[in-house]
Amino acid sequence: MQKLIDMHSHIIPGVDDGAQDMETCMQMLRIAAQDGISKIILTPHNKPGHRPMNSPRVSPKVQELTDRLADEKIDIKLYIGSELYYRSDLAQEIENARALPLAGSRYVLVEFNPSDDYDYIRNGLYSLLMNGYYPILAHVERYRNIRARKSGMSDLAQMGCYFQINAGSVMGKFGFDARQYTRKLIKQKQVHFIATDAHDAKKRAPYLSACADYVAGKYGKEYAGRLFYDNPYHVIAHQEITN
Numbered sequence: 001m002q003k004l005i006d007m008h009s010h011i012i013p014g015v016d017d018g019a020q021d022m023e024t025c026m027q028m029l030r031i032a033a034q035d036g037i038s039k040i041i042l043t044p045h046n047k048p049g050h051r052p053m054n055s056p057r058v059s060p061k062v063q064e065l066t067d068r069l070a071d072e073k074i075d076i077k078l079y080i081g082s083e084l085y086y087r088s089d090l091a092q093e094i095e096n097a098r099a100l101p102l103a104g105s106r107y108v109l110v111e112f113n114p115s116d117d118y119d120y121i122r123n124g125l126y127s128l129l130m131n132g133y134y135p136i137l138a139h140v141e142r143y144r145n146i147r148a149r150k151s152g153m154s155d156l157a158q159m160g161c162y163f164q165i166n167a168g169s170v171m172g173k174f175g176f177d178a179r180q181y182t183r184k185l186i187k188q189k190q191v192h193f194i195a196t197d198a199h200d201a202k203k204r205a206p207y208l209s210a211c212a213d214y215v216a217g218k219y220g221k222e223y224a225g226r227l228f229y230d231n232p233y234h235v236i237a238h239q240e241i242t243n
Contacts, residue, residue, distance in 0.1 A: 003038070003039070003232060004208060004209065004228045005228065005229055005236070006037050006040045006041070006196050006208060006232075007041045007043070007109070007232040007235060008112070008138060008166075008192055009041070009042060009043060009196055010027065010044060010198060011028050011029065011042055011198060011206070012062065012065070015058070016044045018200070019045065022068075024200060025210075027197060027201040028201050029065070029074055029206075031198075032198075033076050034210045035206065035207050035209045036208070036232075038076060039232070040076065040206075041080075041081045041082045042079065042080055044076055044083065052093075052098045052099065053099070054097055054098055054099075054100065058175075064078055064128075065227075066078055079101055079102070079104075079236055080103065082100040082109070083100035083110075083111055084108055084111070086112050091127060092128075101133065102136070105134075105236070106134050106233045107135075107136055107162075108134070109136050110135050111138040111139070114183075114188065116143070116145065121156075122156060123163070132150040132242075133194070133218075134162065135161050136193065136235075137162070138197075139197060140153070140163045141181050145166040162193065162231075163190060163192055164191070164192065165182045165185060165193075166182075166197045167194050168207075170194065170215075171214070186215060186219065187219070189223070192243070193227060194208070194215070194228060205240060208228060211228075212227075220221060
């Protein structure tokens with residue numbers, strides 16, 4: 001199987017609730033490299049009321065990480081993005097470069113409050129679509145009102161949305177319920193991305209390979225390749241995702 005791509009991570013030190021210092025950050029990158037991850041989209045939280053995760057703030061930190069990777073001969077390529085907490089003016093903030101899409105593309109990683117109403121989530125995603133963006137709903141397993149609606153994910157997918165789940169959820173790190181639900185979504189082929197959503201080097205470390213092996217063993221290498229490499233590569237390359 002090809003090298004893995006992680007499109008949701010909190011590795012940049014000192015900017016959100018992810019890595020708090022450079023030592024932790026580099027430890028996370030070493031873990032990722034050893035686990036077979038070759039590319040990472042860095043997605044610090046971008047929330048209302050917090051300092052904007054814009055390019056002037058993030059780019060110097062990413063350049064420092066890139067230099068450190070080169071010094072240690074760690075073969076990982078980094079891309080800039082963000083995890084965007086939805087608000088009504090989000091599309092405008094992206095246009096004004098106050099909020100970053102994924103790897104300079106039109107794909108945006110979006111999160112909501114886990115208790116938000118289904119219609120609020122749907123309308124928010126629709127707003128992004130109407131403004132020319134391709135929303136990827138982060139850790140879809142967390143939204144109870146999507147789970148409660150039988151055709152909720154199918155309706156959102158038909159509208160043009162994509163879905164990401166966390167590898168840790170699939171592997172049972174966040175409880176039996178999350179494991180069963182995410183495995184059901186994989187079986188039904190309702191998922192487009194599986195990522196680490198890594199926050200540290202211990203409990204939420206950047207591991208993907210065990211989950212990739214599970215999916216490949218259960219549903220075939222071609223399907224696993226789409227979730228762990230092809231689809232995130234399309235994001236990085238600014239290409240259309242067709243599955």
